Structure formats: C-alpha cells, structure tokens
Amino acid sequence: MDRDDATGPVVQIRRRLRARAEQIFDLWTKPDLMVRWMSPFPGAVVCQASCDPRPGGAFSLVMSSAESSRVVSGAYVHVDRPRKLVFTWIGPLTNNVNTLVTVELNPRGDETDLVLTHERLPTSAIHEGHAKGWGHILDHLADAVAKDV
Amino acid sequence: MIEVEARKEAASRAARLDAVFAALADPTRRAIIERLSRSEARVTDVAEPFAMSLNAVSKHIRVLEASGVVERRRKGRDHILSINTRSLNEVDGWIERMRRYWGARLDAMERVLLELEKDHKSGPKDRKHGSR
Numbered sequence: 001m002d003r004d005d006a007t008g009p010v011v012q013i014r015r016r017l018r019a020r021a022e023q024i025f026d027l028w029t030k031p032d033l034m035v036r037w038m039s040p041f042p043g044a045v046v047c048q049a050s051c052d053p054r055p056g057g058a059f060s061l062v063m064s065s066a067e068s069s070r071v072v073s074g075a076y077v078h079v080d081r082p083r084k085l086v087f088t089w090i091g092p093l094t095n096n097v098n099t100l101v102t103v104e105l106n107p108r109g110d111e112t113d114l115v116l117t118h119e120r121l122p123t124s125a126i127h128e129g130h131a132k133g134w135g136h137i138l139d140h141l142a143d144a145v146a147k148d149v
Numbered sequence: 150m151i152e153v154e155a156r157k158e159a160a161s162r163a164a165r166l167d168a169v170f171a172a173l174a175d176p177t178r179r180a181i182i183e184r185l186s187r188s189e190a191r192v193t194d195v196a197e198p199f200a201m202s203l204n205a206v207s208k209h210i211r212v213l214e215a216s217g218v219v220e221r222r223r224k225g226r227d228h229i230l231s232i233n234t235r236s237l238n239e240v241d242g243w244i245e246r247m248r249r250y251w252g253a254r255l256d257a258m259e260r261v262l263l264e265l266e267k268d269h270k271s272g273p274k275d276r277k278h279g280s281r
Contacts, residue, residue: 009170009173009240009244011244011247011248011251013248013251013252013255015255015259017259017262018262019262019266023262023265024258024262027258027261027262033261036257036261036264037254037257037258037260037261038254038257040250040253040254093246093247093250095159095162095163095166096163097163097167114255116251116255118247118251120167120170120174
C-alpha cells in the first residue's frame with residue numbers, strides 16, 4: 001500500500017499493450033466493445049452497456065449470468081480521447097460507494113502504456129456532492145484532475 | 150432473516166471501511182500511523198515532530214480513533230496510542246480485491262485486442278465468407 005500520495009490509498013495497475021491508444025480508448029467507451037471484456041462472470045453472460053462519453057455523461061453496465069446479476073454505473077468526469085479517461089464507478093465490488101477510476105494511455109511507438117488508478121472518493125467531495133447536487137461533485141473532481149495534469 | 154443480518158453486517162463493514170479511508174486521506178494522519186506502525190507511543194511523543202499545536206494533532210488523533218485505526222489506553226498518567234492492525238488489514242483487503250478485479254479485466258481486455266487484430270487481418274476474407 002502506498003501512503004505517500006496526497007489522497008490516501010489507491011489501486012494502481014500499469015500495463016504495456018501492443019495496440020494504439022485510440023483502439024484501447026474505444027474499448028472503454030464503446031458499448032459493443034465494453035461488453036466483450038468488462039463482465040467478471042465466466043461463461044455465457046448477458047451484458048448490456050450504455051454510455052455517453054462526455055463530462056457529466058453517464059454509463060451503465062448490466063451483467064447477468066444464470067445465478068446472479070450486477071449493475072455497475074458511473075459518470076464521466078474527464079474525456080480526452082485517446083490520452084485520458086476519468087469516471088466515477090459504483091457497484092457491488094465497491095460496496096456501492098462512489099469510487100474514481102482514471103485510465104491514462106501513453107503511446108510508446110507501436111505500443112501503449114496503460115495506467116489505471118482506482119481510488120475511493122475523498123469524503124469531503126462526496127459530502128459536497130450530496131449537499132449541492134451531482135454537478136458540483138463533478139466540478140470538484142474536474143478541478144482535482146486538472147491540478148495534476 | 151439471515152440475509153438481513155448479512156446485509157447489515159456488509160453495510161457496517163462498508164461504513165467502517167469508509168471511515169478508515171477518510172482517516173487515511175490526510176498526510177498528517179498518515180504520518181501519525183507511520184509513527185505508530187514502528188511502536189506504540191504516548192500522545193505527546195506522537196505530537197512532538199509536528200509543526201502544529203498539540204490541540205491540532207489531538208484532533209487528528211481523535212479522527213483516527215473514531216475510524217478504529219488507532220486505539221488509546223491509559224497507563225498511569227499517560228495516554229498510550231497504538232495501531233489496530235485489523236482495520237488496516239481491511240483496507241489492504243479492499244485494495245487487493247480491486248487489484249485482482251482490474252488485473253483479470255485487463256487480461257480480458259488484452260484478449261479482445263488480440264481478437265480485434267485477428268479480425269482486422271482476416272477481415273475482408275471473413276466478410277466474403279459471411280455474405281454467402
């Protein structure tokens with residue numbers, strides 16, 4: 001666990017991929033591509049995705065197998081194809097609390113470095129969001145994102 | 150009824166975890182945890198290295214206690230602080246679960262990239278085949 005950053009514990013994963021950044025970015029934002037890899041259920045799964053990839057736009061992913069189904073959803077905070085995608089993420093795995101996912105894509109010749117960061121939202125941002133409405137939490141997050149660019 | 154209990158348990162676990170994450174989202178509080186992870190210590194010793202009043206540090210300590218990350222006991226006139234490792238293990242558990250989840254998803258994403266590349270290479274032939 002990394003406790004040196006400014007926002008507390010985060011999950012961060014890096015991958016080098018043999019693909020162009022545009023192609024990888026589309027896997028995250030095009031429903032027909034999202035359904036091909038985002039479901040954690042093995043075998044036959046019905047997966048439906050919808051998304052509106054612009055700041056403030058929502059996405060949802062409904063996945064069901066014979067035994068169970070789950071829904072994950074969120075809202076886009078920052079959409080900069082093909083370099084950076086930031087969205088909120090809420091679902092059973094996050095105990096149905098809001099979290100923030102940042103996907104950064106850095107071209108390296110024919111390959112692309114993907115850095116995925118998943119963090120819980122700062123509690124202050126969540127409180128502000130509840131108090132003032134969803135638009136403000138996105139502003140707050142967009143500010144936070146702009147600061148580290 | 151068992152299901153209701155299980156849901157309540159899950160909800161309180163989530164609330165506890167949120168409190169721990171909120172407690173950790175501050176550099177002073179993380180420094181206090183860093184200090185206490187080496188050994189338990191008196192409140193005054195914990196506060197000493199910080200360029201802020203004892204009162205300000207005490208506020209941070211109270212947040213850590215409320216979240217369950219730090220425990221306090223009295224030994225004579227001293228208040229001794231120590232870490233409750235179980236609450237930090239829950240955070241590690243959450244991070245580990247998320248890491249496994251994204252690791253598996255990115256594996257699946259890489260498989261789709263390979264499929265797309267294959268489709269792209271054999272694309273025209275497949276289309277001809279499919280149209281017959």
